[in-house]
Structure formats: C-alpha cells, structure tokens
Amino acid sequence: xxxxxxxxxxxxxxxxxxxxVICEEVxxxxxxxxxxxxxxxxxxxxxxxSNLIVCEDQAYHVLLHKRAxxxxxxxxxxxxxxxxxxxxxxxNNLYIMKRHRLECQSGFHRKCRNLYLRAWREKTGRNxxxxxxxxxxxxxxxxxx
Ligand SMILES: [Zn+2]
Ligand SMILES: [Zn+2]
Numbered sequence: 001x002x003x004x005x006x007x008x009x010x011x012x013x014x015x016x017x018x019x020x021v022i023c024e025e026v027x028x029x030x031x032x033x034x035x036x037x038x039x040x041x042x043x044x045x046x047x048x049x050s051n052l053i054v055c056e057d058q059a060y061h062v063l064l065h066k067r068a069x070x071x072x073x074x075x076x077x078x079x080x081x082x083x084x085x086x087x088x089x090x091x092n093n094l095y096i097m098k099r100h101r102l103e104c105q106s107g108f109h110r111k112c113r114n115l116y117l118r119a120w121r122e123k124t125g126r127n128x129x130x131x132x133x134x135x136x137x138x139x140x141x142x143x144x145x
Contacts (some may be wrong), residue, residue, distance in 0.1 A: 004098075005044055005045070006018070006019065006044055007019070007047060008020045008043065008046050009021060009114065016132050017037070018047050019037040019039070019044070019047045019052055020037055022047055022049065023037050023051060023052055023054050026049060027054070030100055031054065032056075034056075034057050035054055035055060035056055035057065036054075036055045036057070036058060037050070037052055037053070037054055037055070038053040038054075038055050038058075038064045038065075039051050039052065039053075039060055040052070040053060042068060046107060055095075066080075071103070072089055074088035076088070076090070080094065080096075080105060080107055081089065081106065082094065082104060082107060082108055082109050083097075083106045083107065083108055083112070083116070084108055084109070084112035084113070084116045085109065085112050087109075089107070089109060091107060093109070094107030094108060094109060095107055095108045095109070095113045096108055
C-alpha cells in the first residue's frame with residue numbers, strides 16, 4: 001500500500017483528518033471509529049467528495065485497494081492474483097481458497113495448484129530423501145534424542 005499522508009485540518013481547535021471531516025459533513029453524523037475513508041484515485045490529498053468512499057472497516061478498505069490494483073494491472077477489478085504464479089485471472093477460471101475472507105481471498109490456476117501442492121509435499125513430505133548420514137535408523141534415533 002502506498003505511503004499515507006493524510007491532510008489535516010483544524011476544526012474547533014482540534015486537528016482532524018480532512019477526508020473524515022468531509023465524509024462526516026456529507027453523512028451528517030460522526031464516522032464510526034473503525035470506519036476508514038478511501039481515496040478513489042489513491043491520492044490522499046484529493047479530498048473532493050467524488051474521490052472519497054467510506055469503508056465500514058479496514059477489511060473493506062483493503063479489498064478496495066486490491067480491486068484498484070487489479071483494475072490497474074489487468075483491467076478487471078474483480079480478477080484476483082494466482083497465489084503461485086502471480087498472474088491475474090478471472091476468478092471463474094481459478095481454484096479459489098474459500099476459507100479465506102473476501103478481502104484476502106486468493107486462488108490458483110488449476111495447473112499452479114498442482115505445482116504448488118507438489119512443491120509443498122516435497123518440502124514437508126515423508127517421501128523426501130534424507131540427507132546422507134541420516135538415512136539409517138540409528139541416525140534417526142540420534143536426531144530424535
Ligand atoms: Zn484507500
Ligand atoms: Zn497461476
């Protein structure tokens with residue numbers, strides 16, 4: 001995420017983040033403390049109404065940034081990055097890891113998932129060849145104790 005330099009303004013003698021003050025004026029009520037203001041053009045100094053989106057929480061804010069990045073990189077806000085090869089892809093063509101919350105959702109190309117699982121098995125699996133010297137049962141016993 002880009003460096004965040006919020007523009008501050010003074011309201012009744014207190015310094016406040018300008019974008020929040022503008023949103024509160026538009027809403028006519030204070031923003032909840034966990035609400036965040038997103039800048040559509042990602043320029044924190046552009047506090048025009050049309051550039052501001054109120055996010056109910058950090059998670060939604062992160063999601064907006066992910067979508068903005070996806071749009072910039074591949075032209076589709078809803079596409080997600082393959083966890084293995086890093087290419088953006090239509091989620092319909094990906095194996096999606098469903099247990100993840102929406103804002104940190106990631107997926108794999110089917111091919112990439114196989115490669116990833118194979119690499120993971122090789123790294124952690126039992127059928128891995130042990131380094132020389134640890135292959136005997138004696139050697140193994142020694143390392144355990
Ligand atoms: Zn933002
Ligand atoms: Zn991939």
